[in-house]
Amino acid sequence: xxxxxxxxxxxxxxxxxxxxxxxxxxxxxxxxxxxxxxxxxxxxxxxxxxxxxxxxxxxxxxxxxxxxxxxxxxxxxxxxxxxxxxxxxxxxxxxxxxxxxxxxxxxxxxxxxxx
Numbered sequence: 001x002x003x004x005x006x007x008x009x010x011x012x013x014x015x016x017x018x019x020x021x022x023x024x025x026x027x028x029x030x031x032x033x034x035x036x037x038x039x040x041x042x043x044x045x046x047x048x049x050x051x052x053x054x055x056x057x058x059x060x061x062x063x064x065x066x067x068x069x070x071x072x073x074x075x076x077x078x079x080x081x082x083x084x085x086x087x088x089x090x091x092x093x094x095x096x097x098x099x100x101x102x103x104x105x106x107x108x109x110x111x112x113x114x115x
Contacts, residue, residue: 080086
């Protein structure tokens with residue numbers, strides 16, 4: 001069907017406009033499909049990334065737990081090593097003798113050396 005356009009005096013064929021609209025629809029459907037596929041791919045990528053981070057968090061929590069247990073054991077060991085009986089037994093093993101007369105250095109004295 002042919003008709004006359006009052007704007008610029010050209011003759012348009014409605015069938016040509018219809019085929020252009022079909023092509024436009026086809027292109028827009030392809031673009032829409034590509035966007036949907038891209039969105040699904042981005043969603044799967046993010047889900048995978050979040051799951052991997054969850055595994056890393058769980059691994060770090062396990063490391064924290066084991067380090068806390070080790071810290072508790074070392075704290076107990078430190079207290080045992082600092083106990084008086086442990087210190088005395090180490091002194092005996094090193095063959096040290098007790099000191100009767102202890103002389104302390106007075107750091108407040110202005111004199112460093114005397115002749």
